[in-house]
Amino acid sequence: MSPSTPGQAPGVLALAAPALVVLAAEPLYLLVDTAVVGNLGTVALGGLAVGGGLLAWAAALLNFLAYGTTVRAARRAGAGDRAGAVAEGVQATWLALALGLVVLAVFQLLAGPLTRLLAGGAGPVAEAGETWLRIASFGAPLLLVSLAGNGWLRGVQELRRPMRYVLAGSLLSLLLCPLLVYPAGLGLAGSAVANVAGQALSAALFVRALGREGLPWRPRPAALRAQLVIGRDLLVRAAVLQIAFLVATGVAARAGTAELGAHQIGIQLFFFLALVLDAYAIAAQTMVGQALGAGRPDDARVTARRVTLWGLATGSLVAVLLLALRPVLPPLFTDDPAVLAQADVVWWFLAAVQPLAGVVFALDGVLMGAGDVGYLRTITIGSALLGFLPLSLLAVPLGWGLAGVWTGLALFIALRLVAVLVRVAGDRWLRAPETVTA
Structure with missing residues (x-):
């Protein structure tokens, strides 16, 4: 396929x-x-x-x-x-x-x-x-x-x-x-x-x-409570993401002005490209939710495979474009040689995570469509605590600079990738949680 x-x-x-x-x-x-x-x-x-x-x-x-x-x-x-x-x-x-x-x-x-x-x-x-x-x-x-x-x-x-x-x-x-x-x-x-x-x-x-x-x-109070249960898990997940990225920015600021400028360029591009890849998550969420609501788990699996391939293909294309345009894009944001030198470090990480992010975001949508938001909350917290936050916080005292911060971001994406792949390979996500059907 x-x-x-x-x-x-x-x-x-x-x-x-x-x-x-x-x-x-x-x-x-x-x-x-x-x-x-x-x-x-x-x-x-x-x-x-x-x-x-x-x-x-x-x-x-x-x-x-x-x-x-x-x-x-x-x-x-x-x-x-x-x-x-x-x-x-x-x-x-x-x-x-x-x-x-x-x-x-x-x-x-x-x-x-x-x-x-x-x-x-x-x-x-x-x-x-x-x-x-x-x-x-x-x-x-x-x-x-x-x-x-x-x-x-x-x-x-x-x-x-x-x-x-x-x-x-x-x-x-x-x-x-x-x-x-x-x-x-x-x-x-x-x-x-x-x-x-x-x-x-x-x-x-x-x-x-x-x-x-x-x-x-x-x-209807019962429906409002059920929506709040799903909202609670997604709220916690969003809060962890916000905190992790704020910590990374704070670490970059302490590393130096040039590092902060380069990190700002890289992270804003990461957020913008995430919008492109997240469109597959929305499609997956809708298609999987309807398939499971109709009692067609095989269709949900087909959708999971399909959006995974689209996410991987789009993420890989974005990575190739980023590398090809590396001499052109950073100078559009700044002409400071020190910032450009640091942006060169960031650029390789930014490109490398795109194929991984394409799959992660697509499968996030699959699991959201299945109502498996508790699992998404848990793996987001775990990936942040085990990958993103430790490496970001150690980057300055250990002299890793932006390479340490962005290694943390890459590990954050990689850990989430492993977790969602393992989940989708099994069957638990295909069973409708009560918070969805209530």
Whole structure:
């Protein structure tokens, strides 16, 4: 079997392509937002980095609203219960609103202390970040509603509608951001208002889609509890990932300015490329969830093999491109010879992990689709504690520098790869957990 086998690729690619657009829309908008705000000066740019970083961190931790909802909705859709799948979206939307209001309250109460902590103390950057965050946090409930909407629509294998809704919101933000920042004279606050406006449009479109299904909107405590069980495991997993990458960045900062600059280039490219590879995970999650919901474990295994091959092939292609473009890409980010020298060290690790990451991310999606999120939580924590964190923390005292940090990242990916391959080779992941079928 190969990624190009006729009759197999379209199912994966038809789901992965629109998923990739949704995944890439927010980072691409943030690049434009950064460029617009950057012309206001370094204080405004620093404020956006601080405030935007805090909001992005909260969204990343609560991303289970998309992934967990997809698991449950896909199972019900696979069993022929579309109404039940959509009902999962209703409950996820209630949960998103509740959690979004909590996030809003936390940021309104603690915006000052949090931005000062992240900015390294009081000052103009912390003040700018606080201003941006206080306004932009009103979009938190809207952002989480969109995540829930993405989840149930993925579960019923409708990925083109989420793509349109997310693009519509991003386009509105793109149009408003420069207008509000400059002609309207709002400055950095204009960027935050544009964020909220775009999120409001996307959330409204998702809610309208849900409303057109004609189901009752009453919250169901049992369904909310079941979603929170899946969410708990995914939340812990996301928190461990965030902490591991923050520690690695802190270690790079202590190694030196050039090391930090090179690490920032490498890690941002790693995150961007992860979006490409994670599109297969979303396709796998949807297809496996529906196959198991319909009682077709053999189809789930076929999907696992298929997305593994696609992930491996795409990751290998990305690795080849990174190596071929090594003389060209790093100079686009900096002309500092010291940073470029350190980036050369990072580059080999960045390229080497792509084929491994392609398989890991694809099989993560397979296990999520099966509802095996407890296992994913455990192996993520174990791989971070045994690989990523120890090598990162030892890199400076042992004089390994960035090579030590990125060896830790490579080991982190490799340990997860072994763990997911072992799991998928067995049968336990094919049995539906109660948290999915409840």
